[in-house]
Amino acid sequence: MVMENLSESLKGTLQKIASAVTIDTKLIKEVVRDIQRALLQSDVNVKLVLELSKKIEKRALEEKPPAGMSGREHVIRIVYDELVEILGDSRELPVKKQIIMLTGLYGQGKTTSAGKLATYFKKKGLRPAVVAGDVHRPAAYDQLKQIAEQVDVPFYGDKNEKNAVKVVKNGVEKFKRSADVIIVDTSGRHKLENDLIKEMEDIFKATRPDEKILVMDAAVGQQAGSQAKAFNDAVNITGIIITKLDGTAKGGGALSAAAEVGAPIIFIGTGEHPSDFERFDPERFISRLLGMGDIKTLLEKAEESLKGKDAEETARRMMSGKFTLHDMYEQMNMLSGMGPLNKIAEMLPGGMSGKIKGMDMNTTQDKLRRFKIIMDSMTDEEMEDPSLIRASRVKRIARGAGMENKDVKELIKYYNMTKKMMKGFSSNRKMRKGLMKQLQFGN
Ligand SMILES: Nc1nc2c(ncn2[C@@H]2O[C@H](COP(=O)(O)OP(=O)(O)O)[C@@H](O)[C@H]2O)c(=O)[nH]1
Ligand SMILES: [Mg+2]
Known part of the structure; x- marks a missing residue:
């Protein structure tokens, strides 16, 4: 590996960015100071270091991330760009006489x-x-x-x-x-x-x-x-x-x-x-120095843990006792797949766990998508109080969603099961604690 020391400190800085919850002025200033120190320690020209850090700071504070790019990715990109910049142009020796x-x-x-x-x-x-x-x-x-x-x-x-x-x-x-x-x-x-x-x-x-x-x-x-x-x-x-x-x-x-x-x-x-x-x-050199491959993985992990934070709120609300179809809809929107709910199922006492796992917890993405379409043809009133949904309403909702009555009934069954589970947790303090821990949401 070339320039191990510089590489290690720059990687450390990028990890700081990648795992930051928010990109704010304080973080950016800290990052810029880290980069300055690392570059000066490896003998990069002082004037270049100052120019570079000014540019990174200005761009990181002023530029908005392009669509589809997170703030963290954007700042990492700026650091990468500016480091490549100070290495100048690239040139290959011609293969000739x-x-x-x-x-x-x-x-x-x-x-x-x-x-x-x-x-x-x-x-x-x-x-x-x-x-x-x-x-x-x-x-x-x-x-x-x-x-x-x-x-x-x-x-x-x-x-x-x-x-x-x-x-x-x-x-x-x-x-x-x-x-x-x-x-x-x-x-x-x-x-x-x-x-x-x-x-x-x-x-x-x-x-x-x-x-x-x-x-x-x-x-x-x-x-x-x-x-x-x-x-x-x-x-x-x-x-x-x-x-x-x-x-x-x-x-x-x-x-x-x-x-x-x-x-x-x-x-x-x-x-x-x-x-x-x-x-x-220059680009390959800096990518390697910064361990850009690792950074990509890091960013993905950070995304997941942030998602976890949203999920934590939903889980807390779900377990507070009140659980409507609105909550379920939101939860489905938020969680890609049924990760946390599967974990909930794993924790349930024997009989119930098996029942849920065998039935609804194996719900595929496709089924979730269908559930959402069904809920889209419900009224707000029905979403808030699903007990209103009786035979005639089931028929209307199914028609509106372009599905069959049994699909709507399956959704209601899934909802009732989930609600029962939530109630179980909210009334059992020990179980709730255990669940939160298992989901690694802290307490
Ligand atoms: N570790 C390391 N040593 C090198 C490298 N290039 C040259 N050396 C060593 O540096 C010393 C001086 O190299 P030399 O080619 O004789 O330098 P010259 O006086 O400019 O011709 C020699 O001991 C080489 O083996 C390199 O990229 N890495
Ligand atoms: Mg020589």
Whole structure:
């Protein structure tokens, strides 16, 4: 998993939203503060964090959720959108013949990334080759050569040549026909110095690379922005690879630097192995960081528990003694399926329980729908006092609902059974308590 710490805190924040009973100003402000803290702790640029949190707060407070979306979902969506936004545009390297040049400071992961890129293009069916343009450190030649062998791609280097431009030129010439993607590794410096820039410029002029990619270590922190800017000013980078994003790496500095300089992040490195390399897609990255799959489940659970709260009120009213067809109608509207009533049936003493379960409690959705149609052709008076419904009224109601007399009678029977049950509960305190507990409505 990449950026575990940031991921954990952001997930915690989203869970707070998902399980909130109401989305109010207090909650939104709290959420925004949580997000600020999490992002700053992972080194995201301070200015970006402030802009982002202002935007989230404003949108969450002012925008109405679109139809069909709950307030909670809407706020989560806003957080997601704005996080994606700070990662900038996404871009894919074209799968074609090209020269790719890697730049960046020492130890950022250029040589390792050369092997990863080669692996990537090999998988795409192209023929990659690598060129050792780091002529300043003796070990650099061996390192790239070894990686080339490991990923099984052609290698070019010249241990005795100290002129990087010459080596790169020779390498490009050598692979001009035999390779599709020529990946040029270059040397870095501990910091961006004039001679490094001069060398990069010379190599560019000599080889005209299609891609100039900045390789940046996730640990670079808040200086990432100025580092990326310096490289960009010098050589006009076409993309960024952020390495070492694996585990608990902070990474926010490097990630936000991309948007700051307007160069897209193309890949991320998630380990030392050549296959620890992923195409970077801002939306997918944020979805994963936030655990959006989990959030969806969470939201569904929250919906259920809120429904439970409505059901609690109905149950309380039902058990208060008075139970009319209006109550039953409302209860049917509210409860999809007969969940709580089934639970009630389970609690009833033997005989009655079996009777109800065998008969009415197995009522299907379809039957409930029919019951509602029947009740729709009753008068308010009948709904309030079902004892009024005798033979002549049964006939009229059945006709109005387009059903048969026996359907109406079945409904009345169901109503009487339910009412009896409710009465039983309301007169038996212990049973009532037990039921409320069983339904997990508290007491
Ligand atoms: N964990 C981890 N280590 C990496 C990653 N990329 C590079 N490294 C390690 O970082 C160190 C420096 O990498 P190197 O490619 O030599 O950097 P260069 O000086 O820019 O060429 C090496 O030990 C690599 O194994 C990565 O994505 N994850
Ligand atoms: Mg290197």
